[in-house]
Structure formats: C-alpha cells, structure tokens
Amino acid sequence: MSSPAPFDVSAYVRQPFGPMRETLTGLGAALPADLAETLRYLQRRAQGTGSWLSHVLVTATHKDARITAFLSTWAYELHWFGDALTAIAGAGPMPAIRRGIAVKIRDRFGPLREAIVANLYGRALTGVQMTERLVDGWIVDAMLERAQHLAPAAVAADLDRIREGIARQGRFFAESATEALSHSRAARVLARRRLAMRTWPIGADHEPAVATARALHTLFGPDRTWAAAVDSKVDLLPGLAGLQLVRRAVRTPGRRPLRLPLRGALTRRAAASPDRKDAAR
Template sequence: MSATGPFDVAAYVRAPLGPMRETLQGVGAALPADLADALRYVQRRAQGTGSWLSHVLVTATHKDARITAFLSTWAYEAHWFGDALSAIAGAGPLPAIRRGIAARVRDRFGPLREAVVSNLHGRALTAVHMTERLVDGWIVDAMLERAQQLAPSGVAADLARIREGIARQGRFFAESATDALGRSRAARVLARRRLAKRTWPIGADREPAAATARALDALFGPDRSWASAIDHRIDALPGLAGLHLVRRTVRRPGRPAFRIPLRGASRVTAPLPDGKDAR
C-alpha cells in the first residue's frame, strides 16, 4: 500500500502483523522495573480494545464496510502487539482496580447508551471514532518511542517493529479522520466535545489514575515536549485547534482532559443534543 495514495484496506487485511514471540530479540533482557511496568501499561492498552469496539459496533461507524474490515484486522494486530509487549516486559503485578457501582453500570449499559447517541448523531460519530484512535495511536507511539530510547538494543529493535505496525494503522485513522472532520461541521463540534471528555490514552479510565501517572513519569519524567508535539498535530486536524488534550493529560494523568463543554465548540456551530455522551 502506498504511503501517499489512499490506504489499501484490502492489502492490509491480507497481510496483518500476527504473533511475534518467536522472532523477538529482547525477551529475557534485563529492564529497569519502572520501564517494564510502563511497557506492561501499554500492553494493557493494546489488549483492551474490546470495550471500545463494543461501543463502536452499535453505531453508524459499523455500517461502513471499509472501516469495519479495517477495525477487525486492527484489533487482531493490537492483541499481538500487546502479546509481544507482555513477552518483553515479563509478568508483573496488576494494578488494584476498584470499579464502583456507577462504573460497572457504565460498562454494562455503555453500548446501549452509545446506540441511542448514534441515533442522534449518525455518521458524525464516525469522525469521533477515527479521530480518537488517531490521537490514541500518537500517544502510545510516543510512549513506545521513549521506551525504545531507554531499552537495551534487542528490546529497542522489537519496539521499533511494533511502532512500524502502529504507524501503518495510523495512516488509515489519519486519512479517515481528516476526511470525516473536513466534510462535516457537526462532526467537528462533536469531536471537540467528546475528545475533551475522554481519559487518555484510551482505556486509562479502567485502572487507577496512579498507574497512568507512573507510566508517564517513568518514560518522560518532567519532559512535556512530547505532549506539546502531539497537541500540535491535533491542532492541524480540521476544527480541533486549541484542545490541548495531551498537555491536560500530563497535568492530570488518568483523568478526563476537560469536563466542561468547550467554548470553542459552541463558536463553531450550535450545540448538538448529545447530553448523554458515552465514553
């Protein structure tokens, strides 16, 4: 598939990146405890796509055969990326996850609520889904890039392969998000609102905020330039300038970037009736 032409979904589906364990170079390499923990954090994000997909598949996004074909292979690859990270980082303690009644209710009825929201917004939600996965991919890639710099050579080579796969996926999300946002003012308004309410990276709200804080601190310490760089990339997407999603995440790791509807969104067009936004 060409990096300059339209993304070739058929070629992507025919040649997915699958199991990697037998070809990994860094298995068994000694890693600092905090780096191994950060890689396990990314692994949980990679293998935790099921909840996100359960929300997407009840919306108009699922009616797009091209996107559905891509997402099926994307989820397959994400699982094996996570499996490779698990092999590299080794077993470790899982964070103590305590989900209250409200969180369990959201988990159970989230897809139903998303189906209702989909009836209100239709294909505008597709722009949200593609954009949030694009942004999430940028964040995860930044984490792996920094881990690659800190890791022994064998592990660094393995992480480079995973990053190549994430970059390939990102080309589809970038193409789809840019097109969907550019065609619809309603999609731009909805994307601003829902992306600002998300916890980044996707799935971080399913474990303690301290786990996200530890992973970011282990990889980046006080450095914030990586967050600014991603925010600049978000600014370049149609209608999404000024959200500062990643810088807000760095200030409040494991928490939504912004809870109050954005003034910038209301200036683009009249607010849409999505008071029951789902995660």
C-alpha cells in the same frame, strides 16, 4: 501536487502483523523494573480494545464494510503487539482497581448510550471514533518512542517494529478522520466535546490513576514537550485546534476530565459554523 493514494484496506487485511515472539530480539534482556511495568501498562492498552469496540459496533460504523474490515485486522494486530510486549517485559501483577457504582453503570450501559448518540449524530460519530483512535495512536507511539531510548538496543528494535505497525494503522485513522472532520460540521462539534472529555490514553480509566501516572513519569519525568508535540498534531485536524488534550491529560494522569476546557472558544465557534458541504447534505 497529486493527493496520496487511499489507504489499501485489502492489502492491509491480507498482510497483518501477527505473532512476533519467535522473531523478537530482546527476549530475556534485563529491564529496569519501572520500565518493565510501563511496557505491561502499554500491553494492557494494546489488548484492551474490547470495551471500545463494543461501543463502536452498535453505531453506524458497523455498517461501513471498509472500516469494519480494517478494525477487525486492527484488533488482531493489537493483540499480538500486546503479546510481544508481554514477552519482552515478562508477566507482572495486575493493578487492583476499585470500580465505583457510577463507573460500573457507565460501563454496563455504555453501548446503549452510544446507540442513542448514533441515532442523533449518524455517520458523524464514525468520524469521531476514527479521530479518537488517531489521537490515541499518537500518544501510544510517543510512549513507545521514549521507551526505546530507555531500553537495551535489542528491545528497542522490537519496539520499533511495533511502532511501525502502529504507524501503518495511523495512516488509515488519519485518512478517515480528516475526511469526516473536513466534510461534517456535526463531526467537528462532537469531536471537540467527546475528545475533551476522554481519559487518555484510551482505556486509562480502567486502571488505577496511579498506574497511568507511574507510566508517564517513568517515560517522561517532568518533561511535557512530548505532550505539546502531540497536541500540535491535533491542532492540525479540521476544527480541533486549541483543545490541548494531552497537556491537560498529563496534569491529572489517568483521571477523567470534569468539564470541557474553556480555551478555544473561537475555534469551537468556527467548527460549529455551517459550511457548504454540510448544507448540501
């Protein structure tokens, strides 16, 4: 069986998803207040890529022309996905958040910290960055899929177009993450550590925790099968089985994990064991 063709970044850059307002079918549709609020939450996640990119572009990732070209178009697309969600949901109040001194220091010195980590891990960090965006895309897609079921048909059709764009982006992240994790022991070890300490979805730590909790409750209520489904996808990535990232995140939504999970010790040991490809580097 032949392997699938590599993601065509040139074609992606030439034909991105752009402004969508003129073609939206759900404009003006009446939405429940809690669903509209949740769509605005997803809009902030889509358009809040600047902080993440500021961390990425001080690492070796910015030297990879293919990834940089992809990320430029990816950020452009997310801006317009967010714009479409704003048009559908309507404007609403921005949630107020009190940012403590520790958070302010972390945000201000985050790029410097990433530059230091990049000097220690090199290209392995690029693999981790692709992996965290892959996982985040799965989470956001699960949220949009559930929103489709709760929304009027016209709005559901618009959300389906956004999901189509996220799925296309996910193919690049999946390809890049799988290759990096398969070939690098350092990437597997670092990915386990960093993904387990992230707040999900990415950017939720820039919101009041209650905003993330409300969004998840509106979409899923007490149901956590969706979280298990995303975690099962993470389990299939090289060296990342047993993390239970999303199930842990929904237990304390919007809050940064305090420590690494104790589960999956055997998997971590396997991920840390050297392989021939790493030894050859």
